[in-house]
Amino acid sequence: MSASHSAHILAATPSAAQRALRKQIQIAHVRQLWMFLGGVLAFFTLLNFVRYLWSKLFFTPSTRADGTKEKADEEKHSARPRVSTPRRSWWALATGFRIVFFRWSIPIGPSAIASVTELSFICVYIVANLVWLLVNTQDLQALFYQDRAALMASSQIPLVVALAGKNNVISWLTGISHERLNVLHRAAARTIFILLWIHAVARVVSGLSPQNDFSHVWMQCGVLGLTGLTIATILSVRPIRQLAFEFFLVTHIICVLIFIVGGYYHAKEVHFGDYIWPALLIWGFDRALRMGRLVLNNRIWNRAHPGNALVELISEDTIRLTLRRRISWAPGQHAYVILPTVSNLPFEAHPFTIASIPEDDGDSKERDVVFLIRGRGGFTRRLREHAARDHGSRVPAFIDGPYGCPPDLRSYTTCILIAGGSGISYTLPLLLNLVRVSAQGGQSAVQRIVFIWAVRNADHIKWVSTVLQEALARATQPLVIEPRIYVTGKKYPIPEVPPASQERSSVSSSSIEKDDISESALPVYSALKFIHGRPNMKQLLSEEIENSPGPVSVDVAGPSPLAESIRRALSSGAASPASAFKGSSPVTLHVEAFGMVH
16 A cells, blocks of 8 residues: 555544554655665765775786886876876766865855765755655645654664764775764754654644643653753754863763653653664664773773873974874874873863874884874863973873774875864874885885975974974885975074984075075975965965876865865866866865865
C-alpha cells in the first residue's frame, strides 16, 4: 500500500486503526530518510576509495626512468609539457567546480563566511528533512506530521553524536576528519532543533488530552529535553562560541546530555526510545577510546615516566610546548592537550596542531611533540602568563591524539605553504616532512616549495630562522625551497640572528627586502628572505602557477581574512578554468579550518 493511499484512509478509519496506520507511515518516512543519508555516505566512501586507488596506481615520483633525480632549477622551470585537449578540458572543468563550490564564499553573519559547499550541505539536509516531513499530510494537517517530526528528529540523534565524536566510523569511511565533519554535525543538529519545535508547537496547538498533558512525568521529560537542546543551540551560535569557547564547551556537553536523557524517557513512553539510546552508546564508545589513547600515549601506569611538558615563551605572545611521548602522527594532524595545573578544570582538553614531525631519536621510540600556541584568552592566556613567569619550566601534561586527515602533498610538483600567525604550526611540519622525504630518497614529485609566513611581530624571526636553516641544510636536489617571512607589524628592525653555520651565513644581504629599515640594522641570513609588509598573494600565486610544470598545491592556515584572500586569488587569473584549458597547471587548495577540503 502506497503512503499516499494510506494517508487517504486515515481520515475514515477508527481511532485505533488510524494510530496504527499513521505509525506505519511515520516509520516508512524515517526509513526513506535514512536510505537517503546512507546513499550520501556511500557516495563519499566510494569517492574516498577511488581517490586512494588513484594515488596508489598513478603516483609519479620525481625520478627519471634510469633512477636519477631530475635537475632542479634549470629543468624545473623549462617549458611545460604538452597536454592533450581532453586532459586540459578535464582540468578546466575540475577548476571551475572547485572555484564555485569551494572558493566562492557567502557572508552568513558578523565576521563569518561559508563556502557554497557548506551552505549547500546545510540547505539540502534541511530541505530533505522537510520534504519527508510534509509529504502525504493531507493539506498539511498537523495530525500527519506532528509525531512524524519527533520520530525523524529522534532517529538522527545518534548521527549527530557520532559526527561530534573524535573517533567515528564516518571519518574512517569518507577520509574526512572529524573537525571537518562539523558542517554536517551542525546541519543535522539544527535540523533536529527545528523538527522538535515543530512537534512541540503542533502538539500544543492541536490540544493535549488528559493522557498526555504536562502533569505526566514523561511529558515533563520532553519539556526538559527540548529546553536543554534549545539552550545548547543558542550557545552554539558562532559569535557566542568564539567569545567564550570554554563556557560553550562545558554547557554544551551538559545541555546535550540533558536533552538525550530527557528525550529518551519521553520517547520511551510511546515505544520509540530505541531511536535515542544508541546515542549514549556512541558517546561512551568515543570517550572510552579517547581514555584508552590517553592512558597509552602518556604511560600513566609507568610512574617513572615524566608525564610533563616543557613550556617556553619564544615571543611576546607565543608559547612553545614540548612533550616527549611514544606516539606517531602525520604532518598537519592535531592533538588535544591537557594541562591540569594551568586549566580551570583538571581534565579540560584543548586542540592544537602538532608543529613537529615524528622523527626517531636513536633507539628510543619517544619523540618530541611540539605545539606552537598563541596566547590570547582563557586557557592560552593563562599558559602565556605561566611561561612569562617561569620560562623553561615543566608542567604536568597529557596528550590525546593524533586526529585529523591532512593532505598528502607528495604527488604535487609545486607546493605553496602559506601561514598567518600561529598558522605556521600547520605549514611548518608539511615543509619539514617534504624535506625529510626528499633527503631520504622517498617517493615524491615535489620539485619546489614556497614557504610564506606573515607574522606581526619580528621577535618570531629568531626561532623560526633556526628551524628553517636546518631544513634548508637537509634539502637535496631536485627539491628547491624558497622561504619568505613577511613582518607585518611596526616592530622593526629585524633582530640579529646568529647564523646556523659560517658557510651558510656567507650569503649577501640582498636576499632581504626592507621598507624604512636602515641597512646597518639588517642581519645576514642564509637563503631566507625577510620582507617588511604584507605579501601580494595574487601576484605571488600567479607567478608560481604559471611557472610550475605540474600540479600545484596551495596550503593555507591562519586567520579567516587570509584564507579568504587566497580563495579570491585562486578564482581568476592563472588559476581560472580558461587558464587551465590553455595548459596552466591545475591547482588544489587546502585550508586548515572547520570545513571541507578545497
